[in-house]
Amino acid sequence: MISEKIAAALDEAEGRPMSPREDVVTKIMVSGLNRASQLGWVQDCPRHLCLLRLAPDKDKGFDDTMKRRLREGNKQEALMRADLTAAGIKIVHHGRLTWEALELTGESDDSVVFDDEYPIDYKTCSSAMFKRIERAQSYGDLIRSPFIWIRHYPAQMQAYMLMLQKRLSVLFFKDKEGGARYLMDVELDQKYASFLIEGIRYINDCVKKEDPPKAEMKEACDACGFADHCFPGVERGASAGNLEIVTEETWLMKLKEYQILIDRGVQQTAKEFDKLDKEIKEEFRGRRVLCGSHLIESKPYFVPFYDVPKEEKEKYLKQREQFRTSIKLAAQAL
């Protein structure tokens, strides 16, 4: 069948180039240095950055679906570059950058040339994600995003600016489905850059001593390829027995936001926490669900009530079904 031949040829061709994720790990294995694109992990888990250098082979990497999605993103990024050129904007590429004293390396996508050169990075995303990004007023909103890969973008740009000695850079987002674009300036932020530099120094020290920080379960573990290495034997995702597995992006997002509010310790006061809590509990009422890193168990319980005149209560005692719902990190619960 000709269709099968075409499909096989495409599969083979797609398998040939490395996925971006594998590429990052390979580059770290070869260079033995910290990568600019991974720098955002300083704020989420320094252990992740240590393991990338000390035990890169333990990183599980992305599954095939994610690899395919990333490959599509790469193709779109080439088109974004072409759009800039077609608009008459000059682009230069600086190749590999290294900051030896910090053991940091990386490669900015490009720099756009106006009165000066400004690093630019191309980012593609789904329409749903694009709408969220578009609502961000500044890179500060990106740093606070509930989505780990989004909150890491500004750190990556800080690294490029530091290595290229620039004070301004640009993030160029594109909606893969609808084609809309959104451009955001990212300034060199002294306070944030200093925080990142201190983080890298700490990581370099841990790497030198071959002593990474201890593993602690947190929201970031959900997006980390070292989860099986850090928490061996903990069942995750679809392998977790006979639970109902929920993979809808909406609920994954809501639970991430929920966990971030808990990690920030604001659940007692934040109205958004109460709203999310109610929403999640209503959705999963009466179910046992694994959604991302969260196990949600909603079990009925019965309380007695009287629906008869007061004087005859004892005679007509009944039970009403109610639900107790707990939401916790699955790794701690299973």
Ligand code: SF4
């Ligand atoms: S699994 Fe969690 S603790 Fe381990 S490296 Fe990843 S984010 Fe850090």
